[in-house]
């Protein structure tokens with residue numbers, strides 16, 4: 551009798567221990583499951599991203615960079631197959647995300663890098679469409695192109711006359727820009743090179759009559775391909791100059807000169823950039839112009855040269 555009772559007690563004890571183990575394991579499993587379904591990677595996978603994409607997304611999101619999407623923002627966005635690729639792009643701007651995705655759907659042949667450049671510079675609109683006012687408070691860093699226009703009355707109040715030894719005809723430009731030009735001119739002279747300003751500041755009325763003349767001689771499309779519309783010419787800023795040197799008959803022949811080669815290597819040291827470079831016509835809206843230089847300041851000119859981007863792209867990412 552006593553032995554049977556003892557046996558029963560042992561069974562009960564074993565049963566209790568087993569129960570405790572089962573309950574503990576269940577609790578652990580529930581906690582683990584809960585952790586899993588609340589984890590970011592699980593949620594991203596649930597949205598439709600593959601394990602590899604999830605790893606990518608987790609590493610490309612950077613809370614310190616406000617231009618990049620946060621994990622929360624990715625989770626709140628519906629799954630899109632192109633999103634992880636766009637996020638990896640250096641010049642990704644989150645406010646442009648929907649436009650990137652739409653453009654990629656319509657132009658699947660274009661690379662993610664190309665699309666980011668195009669959208670950042672508003673190339674999903676036609677030229678002179680959705681025109682914004684140039685922020686002239688940005689002074690030497692202001693953007694004037696086919697999407698950003700200066701008002702008719704805009705002119706810097708510190709334009710100075712360019713000395714006849716530095717230019718053809720009568721030219722004006724912003725004082726600081728001219729000072730920098732003179733340094734460049736003198737350094738080039740030490741190597742027997744002569745950089746001559748052909749055209750610098752041009753006012754709104756000049757540009758308007760030029761464009762009108764072209765338009766009435768041909769048509770608007772023709773005029774647009776040869777001249778900027780009034781307010782859209784960078785020459786109105788007083789920060790820009792077309793240059794040449796002795797013996798150059800056609801403007802485009804400047805590219806073949808030693809002066810051009812020297813400027814390619816040195817212009818940024820004085821704050822100038824080649825504004826309409828080769829192979830970036832789609833972004834700048836202008837054919838390659840080896841003669842057209844724009845002053846942006848030494849630091850930015852250097853950065854633009856290092857990064858190999860146009861001023862339009864630089865402005866969109868760093869200055870807008």
Ligand SMILES: [Zn+2]
Nearest residue numbers: 785791792842
């Ligand atoms: Zn020019």
